[in-house]
Amino acid sequence: MPTEHRLILKNADAPGYTPDIDCYLRHGGYESLRKALATPARELPDGKKQSPQEVIRDEVLKSGLRGRGGAGFSAGLKWSFVDRRSGKPIYLVCNADESEPGTFKDRQILHKDPHQLVEGMIISCWANDVRLAYIYIRGEMPHGARLLNQALSEARAKGFLGKNILGTGFDLEIHVHRGAGAYICGEETGLIESLEGKRAYPRIKPPYFPAVLGLYMSPTIVNNVETLCAVRHIVAMGAAEYAKLGTPNNTGTRIVSLSGDVVRPGYFEIEVGKATLGELIFDPAFGGGLKPGRKLKAIIPGGSSSKVLKAGEKFRLRRKGADGQMVQVETDLLDLPYDFDSLQQAGTMSGSGAIIVMDDSRDMVDALANLSEFYAHESCGQCTPCREGALWMAKGLERLTHGGGRGEDAEYLLHIAQNIQGRTICAFGEAAAWPVLSFVRKFKDDFVARGKADEDARARGVIPSHHH
């Protein structure tokens, strides 16, 4: 029976645990920073020498840590791309713009254990020769911003931050920067533009890879809150121990946000891949199942941008067989291990780790209309396919959910979505298109029936009822 494995959230909900530095220090706080700063240089078996900073970067790479923001890209590799010879300063930005619908994990860290993030950031900055870093926190978390500012000034007062940190000669400043309600700021190049004081229009890659041309056209690391917290634990445990958590290529723990039609919504820190989607939804240790008498209809497995999964779906996962050969294993939806690779093989993604559950009382047309309105509102407007297409999809769905539908609306929606994905500067185009592509394809009968019913009503001269 899988259970939570609380590493990052070990203390956050403990009785009497408070977000101030004294409490953090009583719980072993800033010990990992001390350990990191005391890392000796080492010589590898091939004779190559590693500086203490390189040792930490190597540890993060070997830990297998994958970004917890959404893309699931290797954190160590991301760090390895940083241009360290440009002669320009290297910046680090913590992405605390948590705004992918369904996601509420970083909120827990920011509000309950802000020093853990600060410590993870200081270690990460030291390992990457960063002297100036920012925490970009979403505007709708004003208390979180205050707590972070408090934490930063406490850390400064104790010598963990500022000039000559713990007598090592390392200088670092971290500032809190507040967003102002735009989802696109979660996209790392949009976030950088926003931090430069501009509209958050994402930059095109190439050439604007943040590791080379990021903040102020300087090399920049953008990492999610949970990713930076994990760095602290990798330093504390060592990469090898950290990598024993979770499953191969999906190491460590991650915080799953569970919402929608479950008895017990909430956040659960699990070893990656050690619990299945079914366990997360039905096990009493997690979601506790559906409401009485209800059946599962659909699961959005990794934030609202991830492709929806339909109850009863089966997938073919590639798994290593007993003889070491890769074999295809038929896997039921509820038996999908909750990790990066399995969800990808199921044609979707674990994204930000946010699961939204819908039971058989839900109308998929209404649910998609809700999401499409979100994307229409949040498109930054830079690329025509996304700016126009996201709005057309939302308008089409508004019509379909308010009595003005047509039988061909399902095809119309697919047509628009197909012309957005792959045709935009950033991944927001896919984020807007994927819910439409997956909902309409997997629940096509529902969409067609809804449109046809409206057509019939119009043919009979019945004015469709508008329900607000």
Added chain:
Amino acid sequence: MSFKVPAALEAQLDELATHYPQRRSASLMFLHALQEHFGHVSNEAVEWTAAKLGLQPINVHELVTFYPMFRQQPLGRTHVKVCRTLSCALAGSAAIRRHFVEKLGLDAGRHGPQTTPDGGFTVEFVECLASCGTAPVVMVNDDLVERCTTADCDRIVAAGSGKGGSR
């Protein structure tokens, strides 16, 4: 209301601008601080910010029109943001918004933010507030109300009705 940034606030903003190698970066933080003080971002605030940061007013104005949290008109003293995105919608956020709107005599069929004639309340639907596990959620000024019920709505309206003055 004449536009005058108090010396203490200006000093605070001058300090904020030092957080960045390029002053333009401080624009969002300036706008937050000015909106908090004046209740909205006026043209004067835009021009003042631009002058302080060495920018053209359009560089600041385009931020006010891009970022949803910035307001060009005064808001009600109690600002109610009801999350409308999926998890909150599944948990009944439409009914929560309707309850606020009807109780305050506003128009349930109208889109966008609405303010009561006495300037007491602004009610609007906003996108995901990142607290989906405690849906439906509402922000009342800076505070998050989790698992919001119609009884909570009534309590919020009663508390807000007791507030005088303007923002």
